Amino acid sequence: MISKMLCSDDSIAITRDQLMLVEKLGVLYEHSGMQPAAARVASLLVIADQTELTFDQIRATMRLSKSATSNAINTLLNTKRIIYITKPGDRKRYFTSDVREWKAGFLDKFGEMMHIVEVYNEVLKQRTKETPEFNKDLEEMISLMSFIFDEIPKLFKKWDNQNQI
Amino acid sequence: MISKMLCSDDSIAITRDQLMLVEKLGVLYEHSGMQPAAARVASLLVIADQTELTFDQIRATMRLSKSATSNAINTLLNTKRIIYITKPGDRKRYFTSDVREWKAGFLDKFGEMMHIVEVYNEVLKQRTKETPEFNKDLEEMISLMSFIFDEIPKLFKKWDNQNQI
DNA sequence: TTTTTGGTTCTGTGATTAGAGAACCAAAAA
DNA sequence: TTTTTGGTTCTCTAATCACAGAACCAAAAA
Structure with missing residues (x-):
């Protein structure tokens, strides 16, 4: 055959x-x-x-x-x-x-980035107090990143509302 | 010696x-x-x-x-x-x-992510019209990403103001 | 039962990478 | 001038990666 x-x-x-x-x-x-x-x-x-x-x-x-x-x-x-x-x-x-699922994945990506902020906080905690300027800069960076990652989920919601789902 | x-x-x-x-x-x-x-x-x-x-x-x-x-x-x-x-x-x-410089690098990172949105727009433009649902989902994703990346620089500014620089 | 389908898993390999070690080099010191 | 310093660059190798090809396998079809 x-x-x-x-x-x-x-x-x-x-x-x-x-x-x-x-x-x-x-x-x-x-x-x-x-x-x-x-x-x-x-x-x-x-x-x-x-x-x-x-x-x-x-x-x-x-x-x-x-x-x-x-x-x-x-x-x-x-x-x-x-x-x-x-x-x-x-x-x-x-x-x-699965284009619909991308949205969740997209949000997750920011969550991953958030993880580094946690480690930076560990770093800040253990840093010597002898370098106040450096520590202040690091603290500021942590504060900025935390702020951004806090706001991002709000942006997602805002967009959802604007697009009345 | x-x-x-x-x-x-x-x-x-x-x-x-x-x-x-x-x-x-x-x-x-x-x-x-x-x-x-x-x-x-x-x-x-x-x-x-x-x-x-x-x-x-x-x-x-x-x-x-x-x-x-x-x-x-x-x-x-x-x-x-x-x-x-x-x-x-x-x-x-x-x-x-250079902790101070990280802020610029951090913003740049979002800029890079923005690049993919441009390519998605190319993709959308060339897609067959036979798949309206898929195209709509893709369009929505593009719209969401564009919105987020538009808002992020504003967040940076907002944070700057709150921390009166 | 045997064959086909729709894959998965194993083995082998060429290409790439990360880094060691040594040679090298220009500017400064002696 | 020779030596030392503060690196850079070249060469080699061990490990890893990305993939091909082939063997394999279970469920369905014939």
């Missing part, structure tokens, strides 16, 4: 311009700590006309190996950058960029 | 607790993309009782090689994380954490 397809090419239709944009956004994602393959996959799922892509469509379109695709998808799932849906009578998962 | 000192140990006095804090803060710095040696040096300069340290004090205290020390210091100088001062009749440079 002849094998149906030795090398399936499920790659989706995508323009040259779109592929360039995938790279461009991918690089930005890389700068924020995402690894190359994951960055491209995340980027593809925002740019492609089809918003729901299967494992194999992603793999074929991005020319990644199965392992690279699998790892990229799983890190993106773990970091909540993407989700997947299923369809009745279809074993495949359809991966999609 | 007997050589004065084959292996100079200019390491400064530092407590065990302080060294642990250097590691702790260092790891946070690493998470924000700084490389290990640079992260520890930056961290040391915030925690050490002496706020002005020489090349050799940094090297000896952190047990780094000269090359690692040199590279770490130079990257920190380039990224404006530290500055140095000199003293009359002394060829050494005294490196110090």
Whole structure:
């Protein structure tokens, strides 16, 4: 019996311009700590006309190996950058960029930045009292950062209200 | 003639607790993309009782090689994380954490985040009109991010005023 | 039962990185 | 002039990374 397809090419239709944009956004994602393959996959799922892509469509379109695709998808799932849906009578998962969830992730990012302020407070507490100027500058910085991170959730709420949800 | 000192140990006095804090803060710095040696040096300069340290004090205290020390210091100088001062009749440079300058760097960080919004706008422009819901979510996200990044400089100003500078 | 599908996991590797050590160098001191 | 100081730069290596390829596997289909 002849094998149906030795090398399936499920790659989706995508323009040259779109592929360039995938790279461009991918690089930005890389700068924020995402690894190359994951960055491209995340980027593809925002740019492609089809918003729901299967494992194999992603793999074929991005020319990644199965392992690279699998790892990229799983890190993106773990970091909540993407989700997947299923369809009745279809074993495949359809991966999609969960744009709505980004808002939470965006807020979380500020929360992470807040963590450093806590450590700066530890630092300030243990500092010698012999360097009052330095300590004052540090204290001021801590105060500024605390202020900003306090206000940011308020900004989120304000925006929500303006956009009457 | 007997050589004065084959292996100079200019390491400064530092407590065990302080060294642990250097590691702790260092790891946070690493998470924000700084490389290990640079992260520890930056961290040391915030925690050490002496706020002005020489090349050799940094090297000896952190047990780094000269090359690692040199590279770490130079990257920190380039990224404006530290500055140095000199003293009359002394060829050494005294490196110090420029806490005042952090404010500018802190604001800059938000500016960088703003950059991704521009690319998202490119993405939105080129998206197919066949996915109105997805596009609407993306548009909303862009609108939220733009709003936040617009408000942040205002927050900085507000804080400045409250602290009557 | 065997085959196919939709992946996951293991192994191997080329590329990159972080840092050590030594050679090097210019300005200052002796 | 020679030596010392305060670094910089070059070379080498160990460790890590990102990915390919292949083996593997469970559930579904045939």
